[in-house]
Amino acid sequence: MKNSLLLAIALVLLGSSSVFSQGEIKLGINGGLPMGDAKDISDFNAGADITYxxxxxxxxxVGALAGYSHFFGKDGEEGDISWEVDDFQFVPIAASGRVNLPFFFIGADLGYAIGVNDGNDGGVFYRPKVGITLGNLGLVASYSGISIDEATVSTLNIGLEFGL
Incomplete structure (x- = not known):
């Protein structure tokens, strides 16, 4: 089911490029430090996304975003007790918007993050961001959150964005 959903989303994003031929595609990569509830179970987050x-x-x-976010599970030891948390992943699908000012932008993404691994149902995805633009290259700082039941998986991120 998840694979069918991902394939449908990819086809919609690819098909939309001919409908909105005046648009721009941006590829992004980022790394982040888990915060809040996530810092107890993850050491680091890495992700990539494509935005139209x-x-x-x-x-x-305005446009659409699809991405991939990988959280690296934490392990530890306290006295005689040791633990290890498995890595977990999300595929965020979101609406994206930004206001471009000279040399920088402010924006936000809002949508749903599909949980990829077993037992991960996903949740509401949001990411306010600010970036510095240098032609087709951008440096982006963001806070991302995924609301899951009564917890929030959140990170403070830094990344690069490449305009195509």
Whole structure:
């Protein structure tokens, strides 16, 4: 079921490029430090995403985002007790928007993060971000959160964005 959903989303994103030929595709990579509930079970987060944005006004862009986020599980030892948390992953699918100002932008992504590993149902995904633009390259800082039942898996991220 998850594979069928991912294939459908990929086809929609690829098909939308011909509908909105004035748009721009951006590829991003990022790394983050888990915060809040996530810092107890993860040491580090790494991710990648693809965003399709088209201009709504001179400085406003909107579009869609699909990505992959991998959390590296934490292990530890306290006295005679040792533990190990398995890695866990999400595939965020979101609406994306940003306001472009000279040399920087502010934006946000909002959608749903599909849980990839067993027992991971996913949750609501949100990511406010700010970035510095240098032509087709951007340096992006963001906070991302995934609300799952009564917990939030969140990270403070830094990444690079490449315009195609």
């Amino acid at each position: 944005l088209f201009s709504l006004a001179d400085i406003v862009e």
